[in-house]
Amino acid sequence: MSTQDPSRSSRSWLVAVPTAVLILLGLIWSGFWYYSSTKAEATMTAWRAREAEAGRVYGCADARFGGYPFRIEVSCADPSVDDHHTALSIRARNLAAVAQVWDPTLVIGEIAAPVTIGPLGGSPTATIDWTLAQASLRGAPGAPERLSLVIEKPSLGSVPSSAGVPLLQAEHMEFHARFAAESTPGHPVLDLALNLASFTAPSLANVLGAPFGAMVSGSTDAAITAVLRGTSDLTPKPLAQRLRELQAANGRLDIASARLQQGDLIASATGALTLTPRGTLSGEMRLTIVNFAKLVPLLGIDRAMAQAVPQDKLARYAPGLDRLMPGLGNMLRGGGGGNAGGNASGSVDANASAAALGAVALGGKPTEFEGQQAVTLALRLDDGNIFLGSLKVGQIPPLF
16 A cells, blocks of 8 residues: 655645646736737727717728737738818828837837828828837827827928928937926916927928028027917817917917027027917017027128128227127228138128127127027017017018
8 A cells, every 4th residue: 555755745736836826827917918908909999989070080901909918019000090170191101009018008109101191082292201200108098198209310202202302301300298287177288399400401492582491401400398388188180270279378389498500500599489360470589699600691681781881880890899709800900810700802701790790780799608609689570570689580471
């Protein structure tokens, strides 16, 4: 008659119990993942239904859910949006989104280029391309909290292409938006941030004309942070409708910081912008410029000053110019030191003189920015008209 070894029986339980626990946990986790993915699919279906009732139809040729065991992944082939309010149709190649099972309110997505835009039922009129586009959204469908968008080498072109030249392009773009701490239900306040690296719009240079054409034709870096007040909700709307509602609510864009750089020309601005009832911009900003002389030709200040002030009178401003920009007074006196301020004959560099005189005439004050000599000016927008000091330098047409 055989007897069972008690130690062997004990060892069997030590192996069996943890194994059973792991299997049970696996079953529970699998059930949780299935429940979460089913809920995510149902939430997305309900959101698409609400959007369809609002006139925005979201399509997907082939939708697939996956990501087991730790993520919820959604893949959509040939995603599309038909917006009946704007009469626009948007098409993309593929959209993939992922969320962690334990944090489904943070969704990270990637969109495959190109994206085409055109009228409903018509052929595409514009195309957007890039090498990589990723977005992250914090919040639930219909109640977003924070949005971030990062795009590498974005490019906007017309269809058919205009000689292969894009309308807009950049090496890198980032956009961030979130609810500010002062937001209240029904009155959202948005913190906004935009960063652009090597931004150009070469094909728009001739359309915009001076001075803006010259500004967008060169490679520009931009970093802007602002606060938008006056929006009533965040539902997608046509831009013109959104701007009209913003104006009716006395909305305002507070620019906390705006820095633009084109070569060694640097401009920094702070201030606020509002909309008039006819859709034009109004507001005041404090503008600080490094290498102001390079901005002068773009704005036409040199031509305006050269016509208004004879060359023999420029020297009278020399003391004030020296205080504004050291060395410019000496240039006006003809002592430019070689070709620093004049030509081989010692004549005054007309552009530099006009730049300095323009800064003085426009009420510019000397300052320092990022360790460099700079000029601070008042930039004013009045019913779409752009003024530097008392000189009108451009005009922005109504936005709606």
